[in-house]
Amino acid sequence: MTGPWPPTSRTVRDRGVIDFLQLTVAGLSAGSAYGLVAVGFVTIHSVTGIINLAQGEFAMVAAFVAIALLAAGLPLPIAALLAVLVVALGAAAVERVAIAPAAGSSVVAYIMLTLGVSITLKASALLIEGPQPSALPAFTPGILSFGGVLVRPQDLWILAATAVAALGLYGFLERTVTGKAFRACAEQPTAARLVGISPSRMSTLSFVLAGVVGAVAGVASSPVIQTDWNIGLFLGLKGFVAASLGGLASIPAAIAGGLLLGVVESLGAFYISSGLRDAIAFFVLIVVLVARPSGVFSTHAGVRAGVRAH
Amino acid sequence: MTRKATRLTVEGLFAGYGRIEVLHGLSLAVAAGELLAVVGANGAGKTTLLRVISGLLPARAGRVLLDGRAVTGIAAEKLASAGLTHVPENRLVFPGMSVADNLSLGAYSRRRGSGQAVEQDRRFVLDLFPRLAHRLAQPAGTLSGGEQQMLAIGRGLMARPKALLLDEPSLGLAPKLVSEIFAVLGSLRDQGDLATVVVEQNARAALRIADRAVVLDRGRVLLSGTPKALLTDPRVQAAYLGRGYTEVAP
Numbered sequence: 190m191t192g193p194w195p196p197t198s199r200t201v202r203d204r205g206v207i208d209f210l211q212l213t214v215a216g217l218s219a220g221s222a223y224g225l226v227a228v229g230f231v232t233i234h235s236v237t238g239i240i241n242l243a244q245g246e247f248a249m250v251a252a253f254v255a256i257a258l259l260a261a262g263l264p265l266p267i268a269a270l271l272a273v274l275v276v277a278l279g280a281a282a283v284e285r286v287a288i289a290p291a292a293g294s295s296v297v298a299y300i301m302l303t304l305g306v307s308i309t310l311k312a313s314a315l316l317i318e319g320p321q322p323s324a325l326p327a328f329t330p331g332i333l334s335f336g337g338v339l340v341r342p343q344d345l346w347i348l349a350a351t352a353v354a355a356l357g358l359y360g361f362l363e364r365t366v367t368g369k370a371f372r373a374c375a376e377q378p379t380a381a382r383l384v385g386i387s388p389s390r391m392s393t394l395s396f397v398l399a400g401v402v403g404a405v406a407g408v409a410s411s412p413v414i415q416t417d418w419n420i421g422l423f424l425g426l427k428g429f430v431a432a433s434l435g436g437l438a439s440i441p442a443a444i445a446g447g448l449l450l451g452v453v454e455s456l457g458a459f460y461i462s463s464g465l466r467d468a469i470a471f472f473v474l475i476v477v478l479v480a481r482p483s484g485v486f487s488t489h490a491g492v493r494a495g496v497r498a499h
Numbered sequence: 500m501t502r503k504a505t506r507l508t509v510e511g512l513f514a515g516y517g518r519i520e521v522l523h524g525l526s527l528a529v530a531a532g533e534l535l536a537v538v539g540a541n542g543a544g545k546t547t548l549l550r551v552i553s554g555l556l557p558a559r560a561g562r563v564l565l566d567g568r569a570v571t572g573i574a575a576e577k578l579a580s581a582g583l584t585h586v587p588e589n590r591l592v593f594p595g596m597s598v599a600d601n602l603s604l605g606a607y608s609r610r611r612g613s614g615q616a617v618e619q620d621r622r623f624v625l626d627l628f629p630r631l632a633h634r635l636a637q638p639a640g641t642l643s644g645g646e647q648q649m650l651a652i653g654r655g656l657m658a659r660p661k662a663l664l665l666d667e668p669s670l671g672l673a674p675k676l677v678s679e680i681f682a683v684l685g686s687l688r689d690q691g692d693l694a695t696v697v698v699e700q701n702a703r704a705a706l707r708i709a710d711r712a713v714v715l716d717r718g719r720v721l722l723s724g725t726p727k728a729l730l731t732d733p734r735v736q737a738a739y740l741g742r743g744y745t746e747v748a749p
């Protein structure tokens with residue numbers, strides 16, 4: 190499909206309302222991808238204190254893997270699931286190879302390591318895929334109309350994939366022993382060690398979880414945003430802004446932050462200037478960091494701040 | 500008292516942080532069924548001692564033996580399943596998680612074992628601390644200081660320890676709660692198999708229930724003996740039981 194999205198409808202009487210609704214749906218769809226990337230930042234940061242600058246690249250790699258598997262003849266659902274699996278394992282490998290051996294380093298050193306991973310993945314994508322973008326086909330073709338409000342089915346797919354990933358993660362963290370151990374490690378790492386929870390295993394797990402949510406975001410959004418070697422920068426930065434809205438500490442707040450950012454961006458690009466689309470995220474980030482560095486949605490700023498005290 | 504096998508032995512322990520050495524060749528031993536109080540001023544090395552025993556801090560020299568087996572250098576997260584439990588200073592409950600989850604995480608090192616045995620221990624802990632039974636669904640961070648201490652001890656017991664290390668269980672608690680918690684520690688000791696080490700600033704409270712006590716001074720054992728002997732020792736009275744230490748009602 191070509192042309193700007195969403196198309197503006199000029200034939201309908203209450204076109205203003207319809208424009209607004211279409212922009213909101215498009216914003217929620219982009220925003221849920223940001224939200225998933227943001228969740229990846231939160232899972233890694235809450236357990237390790239690291240801000241993973243390769244988070245956006247997890248999404249980029251997953252999309253390229255899915256595109257390649259599809260081209261190799263696999264059906265789309267299988268290609269998508271395998272891409273998520275590959276990136277989850279790849280994220281574990283990143284943690285084992287690039288992060289774990291640096292145990293005891295400063296947090297800044299870890300962040301530089303993730304920057305190295307990010308650059309490596311970007312350069313590899315550029316070498317293998319070239320500079321031109323490619324994309325997965327929409328999971329369902331066509332356009333849906335809800336009382337004149339036109340919606341791309343892919344937007345609903347993105348929302349659904351986000352909901353499934355978020356609920357799956359919630360169930361894992363709330364209901365399973367390993368998930369509870371993961372939360373314990375984020376809340377109180379010393380006590381977690383004393384009951385037998387291994388911080389290094391939880392660190393690996395945090396990368397796996399971040400890989401899964403990043404990969405889901407990358408695969409589900411590929412038909413809409415187009416995948417190129419540099420898309421991870423864009424997704425990663427937006428995801429980081431979304432995560433910082435929740436103070437990098439809360440998964441629900443990260444998703445809410447992503448949705449909010451997506452909608453603000455979509456509305457701002459239409460009603461103010463389309464050139465502002467990407468600037469909006471950074472404007473939001475600056476306002477948050479100046480006004481509420483602990484996050485807009487965070488209720489207990491002090492508690493998580495001390496996570497890496499020991 | 501009948502002599503029981505030595506459960507926990509510390510031999511010539513040296514440890515510290517960076518260039519500061521805190522423990523200078525410290526040795527002590529605790530038998531099964533014995534409660535050892537470790538008292539001493541701030542900075543004497545009490546917390547450091549427990550951190551080294553439980554593997555949170557590496558020893559620079561010396562050995563820690565559990566049931567005769569050297570456990571020096573084993574990381575804290577692995578020692579939990581070996582039967583050594585450390586209830587840390589400031590309780591360190593998991594604040595955002597429920598009391599029930601805190602207790603079940605206490606048995607994390609037994610997650611591949613029998614669920615029935617864990618359930619049995621959970622009931623045992625809730626019998627010891629009935630207040631917790633009414634708060635199972637409540638986030639641990641919303642408990643009072645005394646309840647958090649009970650939870651921290653309960654969580655430690657869920658690992659079914661052979662040796663239990665407690666760091667300042669009386670810290671910040673009202674005298675009545677201190678008595679309650681120390682009574683529980685006494686009753687656990689009376690069951691005969693647990694070796695308990697209680698590190699305390701509140702020396703009188705600890706000495707009241709201890710079988711034996713050591714006084715630490717700047718990283719060394721200054722004195723050791725029965726609580727009665729230490730309580731009447733003029734050096735102890737002058738240094739550790741003078742003004743500034745709260746007398747706790749029996």
